[in-house]
Amino acid sequence: MREPIELLDSVPEQELLSQGLYSCPGCMAALAMRLVLKGMGPNTIIALTTGCWAVIDGPFPYTASKVPLLHGAFGTAASMARGLRASLDIQGKEKVQVLAWGGDGATFDIGMTALSAAAAYNEDILYVCYDNEAYMNTGGQSSTATLPGVQTTTTTEAGLTGVRKKNIVEIMASHNIPFAATASVGYPHDLLKKVQQAIALKGFKFIHVHTPCPTGWRLPPDEGAHIARLAVQARIHPLYHVLDGQRYVIDFDPQPIPVEEYFSTQRRRLKPLSEKEMAWIQKDTDRRWQTVVNRSKEAVS
Amino acid sequence: MERIIMNGNSAAAYGAMLSRVQVTAAYPISPQTGIVEQLADFVASGQLGAKFIMSESEHSVMASLIAASESGARVFTATSSQGLALMHELLHWAAGARLPIVMVNVNRAMSAPWTMYCDQSDIVAQRDTGWLHVYCEENQETLDAIIQGYKVAEKVMLPVLINMDGFYNSYTTEPVIIDEIEKIDRYLPPYDPPVKLDPEEPHTLHGGTGPHLFMEMRYKMWQAMEHSLTVAREADDEFGRIFGRSYGLTEAYCCQDADLVLVSAGSMVGTLKEVVDDYRSRGEKIGLLKIRYLRPFPTQEVCQALASARQVAVIDRNVSVGMGGVFWQEVRSALYGSNGAANKPVLGFLAGIGGRDVTPESVDKIIEMARSNPPQDVPIWVELKV
Numbered sequence: 001m002r003e004p005i006e007l008l009d010s011v012p013e014q015e016l017l018s019q020g021l022y023s024c025p026g027c028m029a030a031l032a033m034r035l036v037l038k039g040m041g042p043n044t045i046i047a048l049t050t051g052c053w054a055v056i057d058g059p060f061p062y063t064a065s066k067v068p069l070l071h072g073a074f075g076t077a078a079s080m081a082r083g084l085r086a087s088l089d090i091q092g093k094e095k096v097q098v099l100a101w102g103g104d105g106a107t108f109d110i111g112m113t114a115l116s117a118a119a120a121y122n123e124d125i126l127y128v129c130y131d132n133e134a135y136m137n138t139g140g141q142s143s144t145a146t147l148p149g150v151q152t153t154t155t156t157e158a159g160l161t162g163v164r165k166k167n168i169v170e171i172m173a174s175h176n177i178p179f180a181a182t183a184s185v186g187y188p189h190d191l192l193k194k195v196q197q198a199i200a201l202k203g204f205k206f207i208h209v210h211t212p213c214p215t216g217w218r219l220p221p222d223e224g225a226h227i228a229r230l231a232v233q234a235r236i237h238p239l240y241h242v243l244d245g246q247r248y249v250i251d252f253d254p255q256p257i258p259v260e261e262y263f264s265t266q267r268r269r270l271k272p273l274s275e276k277e278m279a280w281i282q283k284d285t286d287r288r289w290q291t292v293v294n295r296s297k298e299a300v301s
Numbered sequence: 302m303e304r305i306i307m308n309g310n311s312a313a314a315y316g317a318m319l320s321r322v323q324v325t326a327a328y329p330i331s332p333q334t335g336i337v338e339q340l341a342d343f344v345a346s347g348q349l350g351a352k353f354i355m356s357e358s359e360h361s362v363m364a365s366l367i368a369a370s371e372s373g374a375r376v377f378t379a380t381s382s383q384g385l386a387l388m389h390e391l392l393h394w395a396a397g398a399r400l401p402i403v404m405v406n407v408n409r410a411m412s413a414p415w416t417m418y419c420d421q422s423d424i425v426a427q428r429d430t431g432w433l434h435v436y437c438e439e440n441q442e443t444l445d446a447i448i449q450g451y452k453v454a455e456k457v458m459l460p461v462l463i464n465m466d467g468f469y470n471s472y473t474t475e476p477v478i479i480d481e482i483e484k485i486d487r488y489l490p491p492y493d494p495p496v497k498l499d500p501e502e503p504h505t506l507h508g509g510t511g512p513h514l515f516m517e518m519r520y521k522m523w524q525a526m527e528h529s530l531t532v533a534r535e536a537d538d539e540f541g542r543i544f545g546r547s548y549g550l551t552e553a554y555c556c557q558d559a560d561l562v563l564v565s566a567g568s569m570v571g572t573l574k575e576v577v578d579d580y581r582s583r584g585e586k587i588g589l590l591k592i593r594y595l596r597p598f599p600t601q602e603v604c605q606a607l608a609s610a611r612q613v614a615v616i617d618r619n620v621s622v623g624m625g626g627v628f629w630q631e632v633r634s635a636l637y638g639s640n641g642a643a644n645k646p647v648l649g650f651l652a653g654i655g656g657r658d659v660t661p662e663s664v665d666k667i668i669e670m671a672r673s674n675p676p677q678d679v680p681i682w683v684e685l686k687v
Contacts, residue, residue: 010364011645032346042500043500045372045499046496046501047368054509055506055509057505058508059508059509059510059511060507060508060509060510060514061508062508063505063508065503066508067500067503068498068499068500068502068503068504068505069504069506070368070371070498070505070506070507071362071505071506071508071509072367072368072393072394072507073364073390073391076360076361076364076367076391079356079360079361079362079364079368080362080365080368081362082354082356082361082365082368083327083354083364083365083367083369083370083372083376084368084369084371084372084498085324086326086352086354086365086369086374087323087324087352087368087369087370087371087372087373087374087376089352090323090351090352090373090374091323091372091373091374092326096500104504113357113358113361114357114358114360114361114364115585116357117356117357122353141580154558156489159455182528195434232484234352241523243547270528284395284614
């Protein structure tokens with residue numbers, strides 16, 4: 001445990017991102033970074049792997065980041081963060097926070113082994129995955145964060161015979177790291193609170209931020225935050241956190257809406273699902289939620 | 302100063318310790334594993350005040366070292382063969398990012414078929430990644446090359462790859478001099494880069510770059526590599542003045558009046574020296590050119606050493622399938638159009654591929670074949686069993 005920090009009750013005014021981002025209009029990944037940096041403060045270094053954010057920050061010599069930012073090869077956010085941590089520690093700069101930042105492709109897919117190793121060694125890092133549910137930087141190819149039914153540019157079979165989204169927070173919690181959480185750009189206070197909770201803890205912290213992508217999901221640019229909220233309400237992306245891989249805490253227990261209602265807002269990225277497929281997805285969503293609920297009720301000594 | 306009997310892997314670990322590396326990341330692969338094991342021992346025992354990152358792949362090793370170097374630490378690792386190949390993407394990244402990383406490669410032939418024995422095909426395949434490439438003949442040279450490597454790398458801001466031959470160097474014990482750390486500190490001061498990741502002075506590094514600037518960045522790299530010829534010569538001279546050992550970018554042995562000059566790199570050079578001595582004792586004019594630097598290629602030294610030779614025989618322990626040995630191509634390329642050294646037969650021999658021993662008798666055969674004026678446009682496979 002570090003020195004206790006005072007949890008914020010409002011979003012800090014301090015902006016650690018400049019205006020003039022190279023994001024698409026309405027980019028939720030850009031908003032996620034803005035919020036996370038507000039939570040982390042200026043004494044932070046970002047290890048940034050390939051993905052939308054490698055573009056969003058701007059081309060050389062421009063940068064949106066007011067904290068040091070290291071661009072790196074695809075899938076290397078966790079490994080770069082380990083290197084930064086070691087380098088800072090040996091130079092006596094233990095107080096500098098390291099933020100590893102990667103999209104769902106960089107995290108669920110190509111960076112998975114590196115991420116798992118950094119977690120297993122409990123490196124003192126906060127890893128944030130912004131999840132737009134496909135390789136959006138290259139135009140929307142399927143990743144293992146893609147939901148069944150989503151028709152990406154590389155989907156050959158949308159539906160239950162295709163990819164089923166990995167449960168990344170459970171994977172990370174299984175490493176018994178101090179803090180593994182979901183968050184959403186639709187709930188900025190919750191996200192900010194989790195960033196603050198995370199950096200107060202020493203060791204590996206992981207936050208999975210849901211960032212619906214208006215461009216990739218073929219939505220109007222002002223729809224992102226609204227869709228993000230619906231994803232939470234449909235329990236497609238429930239908000240909870242896991243302490244030490246053991247203690248489950250539900251952060252928000254909304255009046256649920258059916259997954260079908262959530263999906264009905266995204267007809268342009270989904271193939272028409274059969275009744276059977278829809279029923280399976282709803283059942284799977286309910287089962288995942290019930291698992292979290294059950295675990296949150298377990299007493300941990 | 303003390304003299305310790307050790308194998309090449311230990312010599313490399315001592316080289317890193319004496320260079321006071323601050324971060325090392327490691328992944329096991331034979332025949333390199335002894336290096337990172339010994340570094341772990343040095344860290345665990347407190348002899349080396351460094352952070353030791355145990356990685357889950359060589360790709361991650363290099364990614365961690367890149368970030369550690371960007372934030373101001375002196376970093377080191379070692380690898381081999383398939384591991385080096387797995388790093389390939391990040392070797393380009395490290396050089397493009399202009400980071401003074403030093404890495405030892407204990408070479409090993411590339412699979413398939415599955416193998417773990419010596420040849421240089423792994424490292425020559427990384428020739429064009431923008432790293433300096435140094436080939437060592439023996440264990441003392443490997444240790445010294447690491448210390449010199451940081452001296453050069455931190456001046457030109459390019460990474461350095463140091464090669465030792467798997468088995469022949471890595472597992473062969475020889476006496477190695479360990480100099481006083483105070484003396485080494487005077488030669489190699491702490492690493493203090495002009496730009497590093499630091500919240501006190503924020504920078505964003507390596508953002509997207511288009512055609513309007515990329516070429517100029519590559520040209521800067523080119524200039525740094527060209528400059529590294531001078532820097533490496535100076536670093537070696539200074540090393541010689543302080544420690545009494547220097548190696549040059551090449552070593553010309555009995556070349557001046559030679560009819561035939563043998564050219565090679567790595568552990569095979571030791572055998573070649575013995576053979577040259579033997580022929581010289583019988584009055585036969587054979588010479589030897591040892592190439593230490595593949596990048597930057599020491600064209601000047603090579604042309605000078607081969608100026609008076611009537612015939613050149615390059616012996617490669619690697620093969621670029623479809624062309625021949627890489628050192629053969631490099632030597633031919635350097636000589637072509639050079640003043641005085643061009644227009645002589647440059648033969649390419651392929652020997653010891655996949656770890657087969659190259660004995661003095663093998664070299665006898667090479668010399669015999671060379672004297673028979675064989676074709677110059679195709680490589681000659683030595684002691685091939687077909």
